[in-house]
Amino acid sequence: MDEASGTGSTNHGWEPIPLYYDAVFRWVFGSEQHKHVLGKFLKAAMPDVPAEEWASLTLPNTHVLRPGQKEVVLDVLAITAQRRIAVEMQMRWDDGIRQRFTFSNSTQVVDQLNPGDSYLELLPVVTLVVCGFVLIWEDRTYKHTFTDYDQENKVRFTSLRELRTLELPKLHDDDGSELWDWMRLIAAPTKEEIDMVVAGNPDLREAADLVKEFSADEARRYAARAHEKFLHDQATREDCARRRGLAQGREEGRQEGRQEGRREAIQRLAAQGMPVAQVADIFAMASDEVEAIINAR
Numbered sequence: 001m002d003e004a005s006g007t008g009s010t011n012h013g014w015e016p017i018p019l020y021y022d023a024v025f026r027w028v029f030g031s032e033q034h035k036h037v038l039g040k041f042l043k044a045a046m047p048d049v050p051a052e053e054w055a056s057l058t059l060p061n062t063h064v065l066r067p068g069q070k071e072v073v074l075d076v077l078a079i080t081a082q083r084r085i086a087v088e089m090q091m092r093w094d095d096g097i098r099q100r101f102t103f104s105n106s107t108q109v110v111d112q113l114n115p116g117d118s119y120l121e122l123l124p125v126v127t128l129v130v131c132g133f134v135l136i137w138e139d140r141t142y143k144h145t146f147t148d149y150d151q152e153n154k155v156r157f158t159s160l161r162e163l164r165t166l167e168l169p170k171l172h173d174d175d176g177s178e179l180w181d182w183m184r185l186i187a188a189p190t191k192e193e194i195d196m197v198v199a200g201n202p203d204l205r206e207a208a209d210l211v212k213e214f215s216a217d218e219a220r221r222y223a224a225r226a227h228e229k230f231l232h233d234q235a236t237r238e239d240c241a242r243r244r245g246l247a248q249g250r251e252e253g254r255q256e257g258r259q260e261g262r263r264e265a266i267q268r269l270a271a272q273g274m275p276v277a278q279v280a281d282i283f284a285m286a287s288d289e290v291e292a293i294i295n296a297r
Contacts, residue, residue, distance in 0.1 A: 016194060016215035019186045019207075020132055020168070022075065023224040023282045025089040028210045030076040035059055037207050038078060042085060044178035045128055045143075045166065053080045077108075083124045084108050089186075091132035101129055105163050126162045130186060134169050142170035142183065178203070185211075219272050223282045226265035263293050270294045 017024050029038045039054035058079045076087035086108055090097070105127040112122050129135075136144055144165045148157040166179075168187045174180055181201040185208060188194045198208045214220050262283055269279050276294070280287045 014215060014221065015190055016211050017221055017224045018189045019211050020089055020091060020130070021224045022089060022284075023220070024211060024214050025186075026075050026281065026284075027214050027220075028207060029087060030059060032059055034210060035078070037210065038076065038087075040203070040207070041182055042078065042087075042128075044182050045164065046085075046126070047177075047179075049083075053082055056080055079123075083126055084112070085126045085128060088127065088129045089132075090129055093133045093135075097135070101127060101163060101165075105161055109160055122160060124159045124162065126164060128164045128166070130166045130168065130183075132168050132187075135165055135167055140170055140172065142167045142172075143179065182207075219269060219274050220282075223265060223269055223274075223279070226268075263296075266290055266293045 019025060019028060028034055029041060035057045038059075039057055042049075042057075043051055043054050060077055060079060075089050078085045078087065086104060088101070088104070094100075105125060108125040108127070109122060113119070146163040146165075147159070148161055149155070150157065166183060168183060171180065171183055171187065178201070181197060181204055185194065185197045185204050188197055191212070194208050194211065198205050214224075262285075266279055266283065269282075270276070270290075276287050276290050279285075280290045283290070
């Protein structure tokens with residue numbers, strides 16, 4: 001059904017869903033069939049890493065659930081022979097955001113070992129965060145790298161933990177880097193801006209075409225917007241509750257968003273014939289959870 005007219009005709013007037021939307025970001029960078037595109041992005045974001053390392057990426061499950069502990073769901077997790085890279089797209093600030101990124105990074109270190117494994121088997125972990133808000137207020141630089149480092153004596157303790165941040169609001173002046181072009185593409189909200197980025201750097205054309213391909217599918221467009229609306233509504237409810245100082249209201253708002261916003265979107269997508277596995281991927285849920293919602297109609 002056409003989103004604008006409510007008919008079954010094809011609407012050629014749609015604007016692309018921006019790459020910074022969670023569903024688009026995961027589809028472009030987190031899909032097995034597109035992992036070479038992720039490799040190009042990581043090469044630009046981490047130019048200090050040997051380029052050949054990105055030729056052998058593997059993409060494991062991004063749902064990290066440890067019995068009795070807090071669940072971590074990553075947008076993209078990539079593993080090479082030399083390191084693990086967790087890539088996150090985060091558009092919304094919250095008071096514990098730096099702590100959450102640190103927790104996610106540390107989790108990727110801890111979860112590598114089983115009882116009896118040697119610590120020498122640990123791979124270095126990089127958490128690469130793309131932010132739609134200013135995370136580091138101390139300067140105007142859009143990219144930072146944080147490590148376990150003794151500033152006074154200029155000594156690195158280990159290379160096991162590394163947090164890299166990229167901030168979209170700080171894209172003021174073109175620094176001539178490949179990364180700057182990628183950041184512009186991620187931030188681009190319209191076809192015109194996407195085309196401008198590609199015109200300046202044809203190497204990004206495949207990623208731009210994937211954004212357009214995702215957006216050309218009506219079911220995907222609806223799902224991406226529904227998920228963003230769910231996140232926005234949830235954030236709004238939580239902010240209102242926080243302003244009123246009502247912790248109970250915040251929790252109720254969060255639960256209401258999960259139960260109503262996601263259920264409505266999931267049931268509509270199922271009615272349109274979208275496979276359960278694809279719906280589960282869009283909403284970062286397990287397939288059996290999605291099936292339970294669909295069968296509860």
